[in-house]
C-alpha cells in the first residue's frame with residue numbers, strides 16, 4: 606500500500622509561501638508507486654505538484670495531491686555533436702541545468718535558475734532569454750491519471766506555444782509526466798546572448814570572444830538574481846502574467862499616446878507587448894496592497910510580503926487586469942495556475 610497522508614499544510618510546498626491544506630497528500634518516487642497508488646483508488650480529483658513555483662493556492666485542495674519525487678538523469682545516446690538525456694520528472698530544473706553545463710552539454714544554459722521541477726517544464730514550455738524548453742525537447746512519458754495507461758508524447762503532440770502546451774489546455778490535469786528526453790549539444794553549441802542584458806553582463810565579466818555555456822549560465826544567474834525576488838525571502842511565483850499578443854492596430858493606437866511603448870512584432874502579424882510595461886504605466890509597480898503587491902524591480906511579479914492569502918493575491922491580480930484593460934484595452938492573462 607502507498608501511504609496517503611491527510612490534512613497536510615502546503616505552505617512549505619509553494620514558493621508564494623501561502624497557507625492552504627491538502628485533504629490527501631502522497632509522495633510519488635517511482636512510476637511503480639504511481640501505478641500502485643492509482644490501483645488503490647485514492648480520493649479524486651488527483652493533481653500533480655512539482656516545486657509549487659507556478660501555483661497560487663486560493664483555497665484548500667480537495668482530492669489527492671501527488672508530490673512528484675521521481676528522480677534520475679542518464680545519457681541515452683551520444684552522437685558526434687549531440688546527446689539525448691533522459692530526466693526523471695521530479696528532478697530540480699536548475700540542478701539539472703547545472704549538471705548539463707558541468708558535463709559540457711549545451712542547450713539549456715539560458716534557462717538557469719528557473720525554479721521548479723523537470724516535469725513541469727513542458728507544461729508551460731518554460732522560457733527565458735531567447736530559449737524555450739521546446740528548442741531542446743524530444744519526447745516525454747506520462748501516465749494518464751484516469752486510466753493508468755502510459756503514453757509517449759513527441760514534440761509535435763505537445764502543441765508547445767508561448768508559456769503553453771497541451772498539458773495546460775486540452776489535457777490540463779489529466780497526465781502525470783514521469784520523464785523527459787532532451788537533445789543537447791556536446792560542442793559547437795548554438796549560443797543565445799542577444800536577449801536581455803546577457804551581452805552586457807558578459808562584458809562586465811570580462812568575457813571576450815565566444816562565451817562558453819558555463820559563462821552564459823553564470824551571466825543569466827547574475828541577471829536573474831539582481832532582478833527577481835528570491836522566493837525564500839519574498840514569496841512569489843515569478844511572472845504572474847503572460848506578455849499579451851495584440852493586433853498591430855491596437856499597438857499603433859497605444860503608440861499614439863505612448864510613442865516609446867515597447868513592442869515586438871511576431872511572425873503571425875501580431876505584436877507582443879511587455880505586460881510589465883503596461884502594469885507599470887497603470888501605476889502598480891512597487892505598490893504594496895496589504896500583504897501583497899507588485900515587485901519594485903519588476904511589475905510583472907506579484908509577491909506575498911508575509912501573511913498574504915491566496916485570495917488577496919488573486920484580488921490584486923484582478924484589479925491589475927481591470928486597470929490595464931480600461932487604460933489600454935489589452936486583456937492580461939495569468940501565467941500562474943490558480944487552484
Ligand SMILES: Cc1cc2nc3c(=O)[nH]c(=O)nc-3n(C[C@H](O)[C@H](O)[C@H](O)COP(=O)(O)OP(=O)(O)OC[C@H]3O[C@@H](n4cnc5c(N)ncnc54)[C@H](O)[C@@H]3O)c2cc1C
Pocket residue numbers: 620652653654655656657658659660673694719720721722723724725726728729730731732733772780781782783833834835836841842843844942
Ligand atoms: C522566481 C521565479 C522565477 C521564474 N522564472 C520563470 C521563467 O523565467 N520562465 C518560466 O517559464 N517560468 C518561470 N517561473 C515559473 C516556474 O518556475 C515554472 O513554471 C516551473 O516550470 C514550475 O515548476 P514547478 O515544478 O514548481 O511546477 P508547479 O508549480 O508545482 O506546477 C505547475 C503546473 O504544472 C503541473 N505539473 C507539475 N509537475 C507536473 C508533472 N510531473 N506532470 C504533469 N503536470 C505537472 C501542476 O499540476 C501545475 O498545473 C518562475 C518562478 C519563480 C518563483
